[in-house]
Amino acid sequence: MFDTTRRRTLEWLGIGGAASIAGCASQAPTAEDTGASTSTAQSTSTPKPTDTDRVAADPADVPDPISRSESTHHDITLTTEEVVAEIEAGVTFSYMTFDGQVPGPMIRVRQGDTVSLTLENPPESQMGHNVDFHAVYGTGGGAVATTAAPGEANGMEFQARYPGAYIYHCAVTNLDYHISSGMFGMIVVELPEGLPPVDKEFYLGQHEIYTDKGVGESGHHGFSFENMANEQPTYVVFNGEKYPFTPDRYGTLSVEQGERVRVFLVDGGPNYSSNFHPIGNVWSKGYRDGSLEPPIEKHLQTAKVPPGSCFVGEMETPVPERIKLVDHALSRVARRGLLAEIDVAGEERPEIFDPNPDTAGSEDEEGSAY
Ligand SMILES: [Cu+2]
Known part of the structure; x- marks a missing residue:
């Protein structure tokens, strides 16, 4: 299903060398570069039919904390999905996402783990995409290695050598456009001893x-x-x-x-x-x-x-x-x-916070909006 010829991807993107996608774009994009309108050509007065009811990731969808005492290997695939969805009721927008959600899925590994990361870009996509992980030593954080035109899949293998919570994001030429459209997420590299337990x-x-x-x-x-x-x-x-x-x-x-x-x-x-x-x-x-x-x-x-x-x-x-x-x-x-x-x-604890102390009249007070 997926073609892994990276040169074809770079040709498709109109990119002569790797440098321009490894970091920030050096030139302002044109409408032709982006395949998108610079002003109002995409806009209509009625909402577009949506491809998904929701792009908002579930905040509770968090991988389990690391409890291993040894390193392991992870095979991870991110799929780029371009979808129309609502920003709010009656307002649609053409999102670009990792796995159809914003932010992209949280990835959680242990310092020293290795990762085989594959980026799949389905044939129906309009755009080329890639992914730059700030948790990765290597050109563009993997952006060059993972660049995939529609219908392609490309990947990289990396070792998570330093701990922390890091962003990953699309980093093709118009990376600000892609990120603003939803292409970013987080990888957490836990210390070998893990994080303190929470509820x-x-x-x-x-x-x-x-x-x-x-x-x-x-x-x-x-x-x-x-x-x-x-x-x-x-x-x-x-x-x-x-x-x-x-x-x-x-x-x-x-x-x-x-x-x-x-x-x-x-x-x-x-x-x-x-x-x-x-x-x-x-x-x-x-x-x-x-x-x-x-x-x-x-x-x-x-x-x-x-x-x-x-x-x-x-x-x-x-x-x-x-x-x-x-x-x-x-x-x-x-x-x-x-x-x-x-x-x-839970139960009120007035010794810590009492919203209705005897000494204050509260009947005429207006609640704060925030
Ligand atoms: Cu992208």
């Missing part, structure tokens, strides 16, 4: 979507290279969709009081850093930039997560509450779609 783990990806319409404007949104060049996104989202993990969309995430929660965040960008904050809580332990090695920082309120990087944070949950995970550049929350909520179920 719940969640996985989120933040990124910006640059379209040719306004937030909430119904219809199909074409991609806007102009807005991307100016770093003026339409949406800033978790897992590719507006307010995905809230009661009005896929529901909140749930934990029980007293559970220790670990959150893995990958910031795909392509341009914005996240200022990752749990409203109503704190990162009791923070693994900045995804570095899992001590010293681990404690009680971080807002963690800067650059595009192309990751963060791992842990929270305690001593009281029942709704925790709101946000980028504390709050207009992205109030106006551009970024929010994930965690409900902590």
Whole structure:
């Protein structure tokens, strides 16, 4: 089914040498390069039929922690899928994804493990794709080796030599376009001794979507290279969709009081850093930039997560509450779609937090939106 001739792929992409896909593109793309509109040609006033009901990855879909004491080998296949889906109800967008979800599947290995990674690009794709792993020593993090035109599959083998939580992302010539369309994910390389045990783990990806319409404007949104060049996104989202993990969309995430929660965040960008904050809580332990090695920082309120990087944070949950995970550049929350909520179920502990103390009148108070 898949042709593995890499030269054909490079010819298909119009790329003379490997350098231009190994890192950042050196020239601005043209509409012909990208196979996509620079303005409104893709856009229509009615939503396109969707290929999938949902691109937002399930945050609870996290591989089990590593408990092995020896190295092993992994055979992993990522499939590039170009799908039309909704950013929010009535707003469709042409996503590019790994395995049909945003972010792509979380991969979890142990330092010293080896990985055979295959990238499959189905024949029905319009674009060539590849994958650059920041956990890999080698040209382009594997981008050159894995470049695959529609109908091709290419791969690499690597050893995960250094620990941490790392982004992987598509890195073809117009890599910002591909990432903004959804092509990024996370690989966690655990230390040989593993991570401290927790009760719940969640996985989120933040990124910006640059379209040719306004937030909430119904219809199909074409991609806007102009807005991307100016770093003026339409949406800033978790897992590719507006307010995905809230009661009005896929529901909140749930934990029980007293559970220790670990959150893995990958910031795909392509341009914005996240200022990752749990409203109503704190990162009791923070693994900045995804570095899992001590010293681990404690009680971080807002963690800067650059595009192309990751963060791992842990929270305690001593009281029942709704925790709101946000980028504390709050207009992205109030106006551009970024929010994930965690409900902590349990018994009130007024010695820690009392929302109705006897001394304060509360009948006339308005609740905070955030
Ligand atoms: Cu791609």
